[in-house]
Amino acid sequence: MGRKPDTPLTRLAGYGQSIWLDFIRRDFIEEGRLASLVKEDALKGVTSNPAIFEQAIGQGAEYEEAVQELLCEESLPAGALYEAVAVADICQACRVLRPVFDETSGRDGYVSLEVSPYLADDAEATLHEARRLWQRVNQPNVMIKIPATEAALPAIEQAIAEGINVNITLLFAQSMYENVLEAYLRGLEARVQRGQSIAQIGSVASFFVSRIDGRIDAMIDRRIAARDPQADALKRLRGKVAIANARMAYQHYLHVVASPRWQALAEKGAQTQRLLWASTSTKDKTYRDVLYVEELIGEDTVNTVPPHTLEAFRDHGVPQARLADHVEQSRLILEDADRLGLDLPAVTTTLLGEGVAAFKAAFDGLLGAVAARREAVLGGRLMRVSLALSDELDNAVVAAGKSWTQDGKVRRLWERDASVWTNGPESKWLGWLDVVKDGMAHINAYEALQREVKERGYSDVLLLAMGGSSLGPEVLAEIFGQVSDGPKLHVLDSTDPQQVASFAKAIDPTKTLFIVSSKSGSTLEPNILFAYFWALAGTALGRKPGDRFVAVTDPGSSLETVAQDHGFAHIFHGNPEIGGRYSVLSPFGLTPAAAAGYDVRALLNCTQLMIEACDASVPPVTNPGINLGLALGVAATTFRRDKVTFVASEQIASLGAWLEQLLAESTGKSGTGLIPIDGEPLGRPDVYSDDRIFVELRLGHEPVSPGLKALREAGHPVVTLHLDTVEQIVQAFFVFEFATAVAGSVLGIDPFDQPDVEFSKVETRKLTKAYAETGRLPEEAPFAKDGNLAFYADERNHEALAGKDAKAILKAHFDRVGKNDYIGLLAYIERNKAHIAWEQTVRVALREQLHVATAAQFGPRFLHSTGQAYKGGPNSGVFLQITADDAADLSIPGYAYSFGVVKAAQARGDFDVLASRGRRALRVHITGPLQAGLDRLAQLVTEILKGA
Template sequence: MADTISNTGLDKVGSVLRDLEKHGQSPWLDFIQRSFTEDGSLKKLVEEDGLRGVTSNPAIFEKAIGKGTEYDPQIRKLLEGEGLSAGDLYEHLAIDDIRAACGVLYPVFEKTKGLDGYVSLEVSPYLAFDAHGTITEARRLWKAVGRKNLMVKIPGTEEGTGAIREAIADGININVTLLFSLDAYKAVLEAYISGLEARAARGEDISHISSVASFFVSRIDAKIDGEIDRRVAAGDKDAEALKALRGKVAIANAKAAYQYYLDVKKSPRWQALAAKGANPQRLLWASTGTKDKAYSDVLYVEELIGPETVNTIPPATFDAFRDHGKLRESLTENIEEARHVLAEAERLGLDLAGVTAKLVKDGCASFSESFDTLLGAVAEKRESVLGKRLLHVTADLPSDIRDDVAESETAWSKEGLVRRIWAKDTSVWTNGAEAGWLNWLTIVQDRLWHIEELELLARDVRSRGFSDILLLGMGGSSLGPEVLAETFGQQEGWPKLHVLDSTDPQQVRAYEKAVDLKKTLFIVASKSGGTLEPNILFAHFWTVAGQALGKAPGDNFIAITDPDSHMQKVAEENGFWRIFYGDPKIGGRFSVLSNFGLVPAAVSGLDVRKFLTITNLMVESCGPSAPAHVNPGVTLGLILGHSAKCFGRDKVTILASKGIASFGAWLEQLIAESTGKKGTGLIPIDEEVLGTPDVYGKDRVFVDILLGDDVPDSRLGALREAGAPVITVRLADKNEIGQAFFVFEFATAVAGAVLGIDPFDQPDVEFSKVETRKLTNAYAETGSLPAEEPFAIDGKLSFYADEKNAGVLGGGDAVSVLKKHFSRVGAGDYVGLLAYIERNRETRDWAQDVRMELRDVLKVATAAEFGPRFLHSTGQAYKGGPDSGVFLQVTAADAADVPVPGHGFSFGVVKAAQARGDFEVLSARGRRALRVHIDGPLEEGLKTLATAIHKAVAGA
């Protein structure tokens, strides 16, 4: 009967528990549970057993809330609105329980004039070694509960002691917990006294403040007795002296603390406070349940009875003492014997100081583990209640990966790594500059707080009658909006959103023709304002829009950029209609839930308030109060990170339902640009049609992103059977795409921590920009790009490579060169097809056909990317990630070019410079890279190249 109180004996006349009052001791109960309060059991203990207080701790709440269903109705009701995190849910439930118990105990509080009648609620055990966090939470809980007879529990750690002083000075009742040593108790009593003095010095009342110091007892004997038994069994020469101390050290330690309390009460310093109405900080005996069955089950109650003390008794011991406990004022008995016991313990090397120090750490860890278990149970209940309102992540993993991830989840919980991410602790990664890039964690809530700004913009856009919206951007500024445009389509009565992220002149012209220039809202999206592509796209469309309108088109332009950027200056100088700001502490690939994604969403008619509210449910699921094992972002990130680091499965193969297929391109950028650096990382593989298990190596993880009731590809079952890890991410409907954005952002940050890299920088993207800038500058000065010579020519196909690659590939016809190139592909490698040509349906189909043949013949992962789009995406991983890529870059002569207004070059020149800059960095990184250039009509050249590739790999 450990978790409930028996009613047996409640009708006895003269309850022995009630008679503790005659000896000046107050019995409190170390237990709380809603049903126990609601059914009158707690009140009956007060009335018939003289119960005078209640304490709680994470372990107690874990048993109360985490098990059973009595809290489920309130959880469902609380989640009817916008949702709450697991931590917020727990707090709502706990505070209601505490308030209810405070109501039952309030008559005791009034009758004893504030001496008793208290109910204790503990600050988060995660804060045990955080002084600032502890006092902040103590103040918050005190205000949230709002009951005079509340005691906030603070652990008696060194950090907690400072918080105790501040809390007492604030007028908060404090229950100091986890005290084991006399020195720790002395420090706590000093904190109480100095807190009262500080408050009195300000002329504030101190008569209503109450505090107890919870001195733990039986755990000390459990540790000391264990050491005694070990030494006796080993034949210690002091065996008899050691055996004489069994079951005595904890009580002697408590009696020493009580003697110190009595001495302090006599001091002039305390007497001065008492004269002002101060209440003494009573010693409270905690952990009074007997651990050793050889001892009396009421030992730690019977031996610690004395004036001005409290005994907080666990349920089983409460029943036992009621049944057969004996009363005597034992606390002041045999003080000299107690001192002798402590002296003997020191002489015999039982290291009481070391034991108590360890017990504090173990106690904090134990409460944290209980809190993890509690929050995990609440999180699972929350997920169950939210149901289809929440995206769900599941995984089918081979046993080795599953065990490794489970072990890592435990480590993440013990080390508090989820909370440390939210606290922006850079030691989670490299102790570098990561903290400056973490505002994506809170951007959803921030944008909800400022949602009216976006809603007003949407109304203004609709009233102006735009037919089209054309977003000009690259990478993070374009891929997220592209997902929203393709996922949700054109909203009825709203302009259609188009996204242009290419310098290909044919593609620029195609988008120009696709919109009504007079009725188009142009969005120039660039975080820094210094990125080449958005700047030259702006130059072009500013010119053509102005020509169509017959005036400066500023009223048709919006800028999204970081504050004080070059683009802000451009927008201001040209009279843009609106400027919206990004957050400088969010990198581009993490910016989709900031203004970079939300402004395009709002102006194209999406309900951004609803979108963010739904997204916030996932933010809460990944929040600091969600332990690692129930945190979808952590679990997903650990699977990806450990699969790559420990098992060589670094090719993340992305599958997605048709309705959300564009999500894969956004995810490619997020994963590749975040993790692909310092020779490690994850290589995302998007749009690769599933094959049979025999075409895959042991380097794959499959991520299946499903929409609604879509069923997984049947071939995934065979892959699971073959031992491939398969992660399933299921969205109930398209509105959960924001949840998918966030859960993968969080997972990527976690994977970066596993890989030991900074997931928020992109050094090799910058190198490509530098090389491109050199080439465009050279063109502007000379009128041509620097000359280059192919090492092989076959008809309309010319082949280029750096000296090292050219030496390996030699000369000959196209088939010969390509055969040598692809012969370098080995197990665990991947092939990257990098096409600097117009990205349309026909070219995408061509790239897909080629890559699938390469995959099936070579049995390696294949990626099909279009430049310059991928430069701000997977290009980082190709250059900075593992040296497992074999690259074929494809360039072509443009059928027509488009000049860039105000610059000394054209879009075709820029694209060519980007391709060459990209190739130069690949070569500088020692990658296996080959470039083929097509002269003449593109369609014909692509067919010729496809035929040559087919012949090159035939029979491989």
């Protein structure tokens, strides 16, 4: 390769030592500086580590273009982006060093790339990663770095046995080095036994040096400062223990390579596993800056140095073979260290643990830098999450993030590890992590449905569903509206007969596609809605309307059987591993979206960008889903801010109803949870207690309300989701699903079950069964009547609400509201603009006077959303259930009861469960004209509050 200049660096080769560089960077390679070191300084290899790549990618402008090009080609998460960039650099460096590799017959010329340090305690995963990186780089002079942990030893042995070049890193202890060398020998012997060549396998054992002196010297200095009686003896060991430790490791190496066992392998072409001295820059400024290079020069070794140490040795290093000298003195140094209680074995054990932790932290920093660069390149294509928290809350969230990093919880979540939560059945409910992959696998079916709807000229699509099957599609319908030349999407999720009748009037059944959506197929509401609209469509068409119906359900459900028996046009199957409230991006949301003419493919592609932002490779500090989830969970558990209040831009305000279900049903159980507050108009800071965390859902760049600034200044935490376009609503769906799972972990609950929802269904079934058998619901008597208002309560609540008239009863009920409670208005009436406005007026009056959070709900809709939290969450709710006589009822074909009966049974069942859970609950029933009753009720609340 030509004659090298005569410098201290180039003279090292004469002593049998190779110099490698502990540095890599793209511009360093592309500008020819690496090639120059090979040519001028006899550089023979390169090592890399996460800290080096973090500085390069995080600060190097040259990587911006590379990341941009990669993201233009395909959507990639931070981990895949890093790997693509790193592999490209490693391949370039391998090509630069290939002549060295060829000239030395594979002894030198290597470039190292390490497996993820997160896998240090998992041999199987480490081996899988080593194989994958080896194949991806596909260069004979790449070395795969594996940390020298006890768990990784089998992976090291097997990698060698498979012919992978291995750099074993983070060696501190002689005992572990002996194990590593043994693993190398066993790996070679396994190949020999299989008749495979061992001549082209390279390996080094990276023995770390200066860190040992750093730790030992600090111990010595502390004892000297404390006037230890052995101070003089301790002082003589400063700067000596690490070199002595390395020299004794080299003696073991010499002993092994002289053994018959090694000679048998050498005869078959095996290369020795050289000791590579790492961490050889001098940390103590009182030592010579090339100390650890000069003292460890020896035959058949490697020293990997950072650029500044390389330059220092080139300038004033003194090359001389010293490694094999002073063996007895080195042994005595180690004996003295032991005698003086410096405990080198404990130090090396600690340094290994710290080394792995430091590499993990560096890898976190690296992937965080890549994630930040990815976000910058994506710009407005990616929804952003920002946190404005108090110092105390912010510090607690940061601490929780560090804990998640230390415990590897982000990766464990993506690995479906149930121990992230309660170690229960959680792993069976994480199918929503794969929604884009699943959606794209069925994209042709969605697009075919879309074409069919257009070709058949449907004017309307009516979705019949409840809870998770209805709330997500409703958000899409309200945000995206009716596309040009497409049908209008309607979502019916009520048994209120007036509401059912209103929807029947809003469509032309001869031009409507009906979608019946039910995960289990056994949910009462979609089944009776199907019966009603099947009959309505059949009458309008004069025939069986099966070709106008589509089912969305889990495989094998009763709805699938019904759809087959009735000749439905299509059946779309949901994923049994996705719960209803996590299903908006599954067939339960995508089927109605496709039918409405929305671009499902574009929505999935948009979602993928957020999935990758929350990827397992993205550390908590830059992971929007983790950050959001930790903020919500820590605010609730540590600071008792469990009222999550949504404030939204008008165009995306409907997202709040979906978020209500997600948070309430996922977290409201076991006496804890997040209580979502949607639609409550923003007030002054002084009307809020210290139990709030605000979530701003911002579309565009302007804040939703200037009042949010005042809330932040008053110390209330505000989390903002920044959406640049309405299409990013799908990113908001996913990031909140992810964050809810994270918050569930913080709360210590299973965020995928809903144990209290079924109780209301059970009570409802009892009542409807009784009606079917007797023709009437069981009798119930109000404990008080006042004009058009009748009051009902269980015995315990009745005793607390002693009063002769409506005003006294209501006052006693609201007097039970305490600090950090919330009020739930649960109205079993038609959900229309007038009734929504009524609830808003009442809730604001209550909020302004009592300074508590307010929820305004419509039944039975909320039974499948917030009902779980009201019954199973914290006992901080005070509930006013509102029922009324129906102005008109609707019969249900094939059923012995009507919609009005079902609604009444649902209201009573709901109230009974609230009472059985010890909730503060009161039911007021309006007789006669509904609006008159609502007006009187609002007036009474106003009078009570004014007199409070």
